[in-house]
Amino acid sequence: MKAQEALKAHIAKITTLTDEQYDYCLSFFKTQHFQKGQVIITAGDTVDSEYFVISGCLKSFFINDDMKMFILQFAMPDWWTSDYNALYNHTKASINVDCIADATVLSLTSNDREMLCRELHPLEHFFRWRTNKGYVATQKRLLSFMNNNVKYRYEELLSQYPELYNLVPKNLIAAYLGVSRETLSRLYNEK
Amino acid sequence: MKAQEALKAHIAKITTLTDEQYDYCLSFFKTQHFQKGQVIITAGDTVDSEYFVISGCLKSFFINDDMKMFILQFAMPDWWTSDYNALYNHTKASINVDCIADATVLSLTSNDREMLCRELHPLEHFFRWRTNKGYVATQKRLLSFMNNNVKYRYEELLSQYPELYNLVPKNLIAAYLGVSRETLSRLYNEK
């Protein structure tokens, strides 16, 4: 199946499993389809899975007391997303995940992940690598946040992910950059 | 030895090793002492180790083109620090690490870490856990950055790590919060 092949290729970049091991692993992943607008994780609910994006686009975001939205991540193909804080600490979700563009994902429950990591050392290696990549990327983003103004961060984002420009409405881009949509709108029009 | 016992206890919270395995692991860690002001990692140099803090305090920080400093992390006892981006991607360091308060640390080279992870599955599990913790914490900090004003973040920081108040000069606190020291100074005096 196509979706599983994509995940297999993704894992194979980092670690090596036998075909039997792949089949075993992949049997715990569930293919799911989401439509634009569909909610996947709701703040306050319990979370038991993480999601590997095959196609389409999800977003993970936080809503504060003033109902303002802050986007943690646009999850594009080959990316993973969930509320990892809730997932690892077994607490209620504090962030939301929903679907921005019709998506196909593979979902894996936290229990199954831990079980697979216990049974298959190479897979634990893979997940260590993956989390590490997320950690480094988040640190970079934090630094850019402290260091650079909105304009710079906007151009940085679009040069890294040009596809976002057409895929995602500007108010969501603004929520990712941590500015108001008005300010973002002024950036590329004036000057 | 005392330092090694602290690390052993730290690892034991997450995973289980036999005494022989502990001895083996710990033999790759090197005890080092640093004095206040001493530099541990310099941006531009190569990085080959990460550091587990036994006592004292280190900071990891970034210096931008205007020579402004941004602090990524105050590394207190039981914390790990390094330039993980450089360490994992084998690039030159882009951040610096130095010593804020006389410190004892255990250092581990990246090569040894990878080798130990390969040989000892439980240790790979430990490192996955640790990175995950850092990832979640950094995401939280990023959200707080987008969401909260300086005053809130200042109080959040001090309520979480009250010992910083006496240990660390205020200009470093400001560099962690991403504001000027003048603004921080005004926060607790006026009002």
Added chain:
DNA sequence: CTTCGAATGTGATGTAGGTCACCCGACCAC
């Protein structure tokens, strides 16, 4: 004791970005 520099406080002024208000046009559902 004196000198120096680091850490800190504080006033005056500048500015990036937020907030509010209102606008338009596109795309539905009915």
Added chain:
DNA sequence: GTGGTCGGGTGACCTACATCACATTCGAAG
């Protein structure tokens, strides 16, 4: 068609914080 919602633009005004300049305190080195 009409009404509603969503994405997006723009003007007027506000505010949090930066920047610059200078003063003060205090501890370490001489």
